[in-house]
Amino acid sequence: MWAVDAQRRAGLALAAAAVLALALAAWRRRRRQRRSVREVLFFPSRPSCTEELLAEAAGPGAAAQPCPCPLPRGDCSLSRLLRRLLSARRSLEICLFAFSSPQLGRAVQLLHRRGVRVRVVTDAQYMGLRGSQIGRLRHAGIQVRHDQENGYMHHKFAIVDGRMLITGSLNWTTEAIQNNRENVLVVEDAEYVKPFLDEFERIWEEYNPINYRFFSKDNK
Amino acid sequence: MWAVDAQRRAGLALAAAAVLALALAAWRRRRRQRRSVREVLFFPSRPSCTEELLAEAAGPGAAAQPCPCPLPRGDCSLSRLLRRLLSARRSLEICLFAFSSPQLGRAVQLLHRRGVRVRVVTDAQYMGLRGSQIGRLRHAGIQVRHDQENGYMHHKFAIVDGRMLITGSLNWTTEAIQNNRENVLVVEDAEYVKPFLDEFERIWEEYNPINYRFFSKDNK
Numbered sequence: 481m482w483a484v485d486a487q488r489r490a491g492l493a494l495a496a497a498a499v500l501a502l503a504l505a506a507w508r509r510r511r512r513q514r515r516s517v518r519e520v521l522f523f524p525s526r527p528s529c530t531e532e533l534l535a536e537a538a539g540p541g542a543a544a545q546p547c548p549c550p551l552p553r554g555d556c557s558l559s560r561l562l563r564r565l566l567s568a569r570r571s572l573e574i575c576l577f578a579f580s581s582p583q584l585g586r587a588v589q590l591l592h593r594r595g596v597r598v599r600v601v602t603d604a605q606y607m608g609l610r611g612s613q614i615g616r617l618r619h620a621g622i623q624v625r626h627d628q629e630n631g632y633m634h635h636k637f638a639i640v641d642g643r644m645l646i647t648g649s650l651n652w653t654t655e656a657i658q659n660n661r662e663n664v665l666v667v668e669d670a671e672y673v674k675p676f677l678d679e680f681e682r683i684w685e686e687y688n689p690i691n692y693r694f695f696s697k698d699n700k
Numbered sequence: 701m702w703a704v705d706a707q708r709r710a711g712l713a714l715a716a717a718a719v720l721a722l723a724l725a726a727w728r729r730r731r732r733q734r735r736s737v738r739e740v741l742f743f744p745s746r747p748s749c750t751e752e753l754l755a756e757a758a759g760p761g762a763a764a765q766p767c768p769c770p771l772p773r774g775d776c777s778l779s780r781l782l783r784r785l786l787s788a789r790r791s792l793e794i795c796l797f798a799f800s801s802p803q804l805g806r807a808v809q810l811l812h813r814r815g816v817r818v819r820v821v822t823d824a825q826y827m828g829l830r831g832s833q834i835g836r837l838r839h840a841g842i843q844v845r846h847d848q849e850n851g852y853m854h855h856k857f858a859i860v861d862g863r864m865l866i867t868g869s870l871n872w873t874t875e876a877i878q879n880n881r882e883n884v885l886v887v888e889d890a891e892y893v894k895p896f897l898d899e900f901e902r903i904w905e906e907y908n909p910i911n912y913r914f915f916s917k918d919n920k
Contacts, residue, residue: 491708491711518889518892520895522899631875634880637869647885649797650854661855663855672740675742
């Protein structure tokens with residue numbers, strides 16, 4: 481009788497453990513799915529005022545003045561992109577062929593002022609064009625490196641806190657945001673984020689100013 | 701005694717069912733992970749001969765002649781992109797700002813000849829440039845539609861059999877493939893594929909020739 485009871489208890493304990501494990505696996509799956517951002521943004525973005533979003537991100541007090549501009553308020557592809565970017569707390573890697581959007585430039589400077597480590601890689605032939613944000617970013621003390629190749633540094637991606645990849649066809653220019661058909665993916669799956677992080681580090685090292693050919697090796 | 705036995709059996713059956721359910725869930729998860737393609741390709745692509753790949757895809761007999769060119773054989777980003785594209789069996793949607801790569805042009809024509817339904821959307825200002833593949837695709841009987849807007853149709857994506865998205869910074873040009881820093885994601889997650897399919901259908905309808913403004917409404 482004791483043996484049968486013990487067997488029964490063991491069976492019930494096993495069943496309870498299995499049910500618990502199942503529930504835990506389901507909860508983990510749901511949590512992972514809920515936490516993992518997967519978003520697609522299409523452009524052109526509907527015109528919309530992003531002042532409040534940027535002022536709010538700049539800190540308390542800055543949002544006190546409502547923007548007087550006549551643009552409609554509300555969600556659009558640009559404001560969603562800005563929000564993803566402004567979620568950075570520790571680091572931001574940017575690898576962009578062309579960067580002239582004043583709103584995105586302000587967001588990047590704001591993150592730099594907040595203490596986020598910002599690193600920018602860009603294309604040498606495009607960084608000096610009129611309207612480029614690259615000079616302003618450098619002036620603000622943000623590290624920028626560029627290619628010295630004949631081909632274009634044509635990537636258009638950013639990585640937020642080493643875990644969120646923002647990538648697509650969109651150059652960060654007002655022209656592209658307002659007039660072009662463009663796409664941006666926001667991705668947290670490690671299978672995509674990791675190779676892009678590695679690519680950024682590879683390019684960052686390769687574009688180290690000590691490798692620039694216009695410095696002679698004797699002067700190093 | 702019978703009641704205890706029945707309870708024990710019920711407990712064991714419950715435990716067995718729970719263990720089975722756990723194993724089934726794990727097997728399903730592994731199967732889903734294995735089946736879902738997730739790939740990142742970076743460019744510039746290492747130079748490599750793609751003749752054998754294209755000849756093999758053209759059908760039996762075509763691959764009999766080995767290519768005499770001096771380029772190295774083997775895997776590279778371009779050959780991987782070609783292989784993904786050539787896996788199409790039913791449909792191929794292409795939405796490309798610039799398309800001049802002869803290898804990718806041959807692959808698309810080959811799929812069209814194989815009976816795959818190919819639809820191409822492109823940018824009006826770039827489709828007529830020297831070296832563009834768009835004229836050849838049209839000549840081969842492939843449906844092509846283009847924008848009539850001031851902004852660029854700047855997407856660079858393709859969808860294979862309605863289930864695999866190929867997207868990134870890469871225009872399908874020899875220049876970009878051989879000289880630029882570029883990225884391409886190959887994705888089968890429905891959260892990404894579905895919005896791009898919808899975007900394609902939206903653009904396809906919008907760029908329907910009956911909407912072209914150079915046809916007067918009275919002549920329709």
